[in-house]
Amino acid sequence: MSSVRKVGVAGWGAIGRVVGTALAEGRVEGAELVRVIDNRPLGGTAPARQTTLEEALEACDLVVEAAGQGLVREWGERILASGTDLLIASTGALTDEDLAKRLLAAGPGRVYFTGGAVGGLDLLQAVRSLGPLDDVRLTTTKLPSTLEQPWMDEELLTRMRTATAPVEVMSGTAREVPAKFPRSTNVAASVALAVGDLDTVRVQVVADPAAHRTRHLIEATGAHGSYRFEVSHLPDPGNPATSQVVPHAVLRSLAALAGRSGQIL
Structure with missing residues (x-):
């Protein structure tokens, strides 16, 4: 694995845009945005090449899920089987215990979860x-x-x-x-x-x-x-169903995975 994590962000909504923009601006040391995965036409607004998830697996060693529980269910095991790591924001998918067990047993990619809107x-x-x-x-x-x-x-x-x-x-x-x-x-x-x-x-x-x-x-x-x-x-102004802090929790997790020192683990 290279010293710089090659990241694909899946989902260009309230969470994905903040995470992807921060990566594109170099605000996460040791990680760079190389792909944006979203099946909607983004009109060239994404700061990295937009591809399908299958194509992104050839370029990424880490995928950030910011697209919802459906992506975790449909693609989680395939991402990990490709050798790509997966950081999950939509942890609600893991209430399916069978899915959770399969993801934890899958590999060689590793699965991680972000704490999102809560601490402790x-x-x-x-x-x-x-x-x-x-x-x-x-x-x-x-x-x-x-x-x-x-x-x-x-x-x-x-x-x-x-x-x-x-x-x-x-x-x-x-x-x-x-x-x-x-x-x-x-x-x-x-x-x-x-x-x-x-x-x-x-x-x-x-x-x-x-x-x-x-x-x-x-x-x-x-x-x-x-x-x-x-x-x-405060709720996210673009998506009040999620808190404004959530993408920043994802970025903190990304910084830890990219090896930034000084992180609380």
Whole structure:
């Protein structure tokens, strides 16, 4: 592998544009953007050659997934089998345990996950080595409009659209919730990846008309300690379903993979 990571960004949306532009401007030492993968016509606006994913695998040693869970399901194993590493932003795809096992077993490429909009996952992963956590809860609060889904009935949609106070939209496990909110609750899957158990993580999704910042509260307890992490982010102006910080979390992960010193690992 060369000393400079040859990166392809899959998905030129709210996350991919920020990540790809930073790479093209040389803001990630040890990594360069060589391909943009998106099946939509971008009109020459991408700062690197636009190709299919299959063609990009011939030029890249690392693909950043910023295109959604579908790409992880359809292409994840093929990317890794080609010898190309894969950095996944849409961790919600990993609520499919069979897929997660196949990706972790695939290779010779390596699979990585970015923490996205929350912190503390490194600590939860470290605590997990001491023994299982007894209780893990995630409460995600967003603007009602960012949580609307095709499966919702009219009664729930009306409650959300007319709400003057927080409304619980769904509660369940980290196995159940991300499948219902594929663009809004990757955080739940990320917490489950850190904890090592989809069913241990209880998730509550709340619609709040006053939630001008997206909020995530993680609370965990176990025999070895208690942990609480709370974050409040501005939504991305181009895609309010995701937080503005997410592409910068991807860039931090990229910097670590490119070998930048001084990184917290």
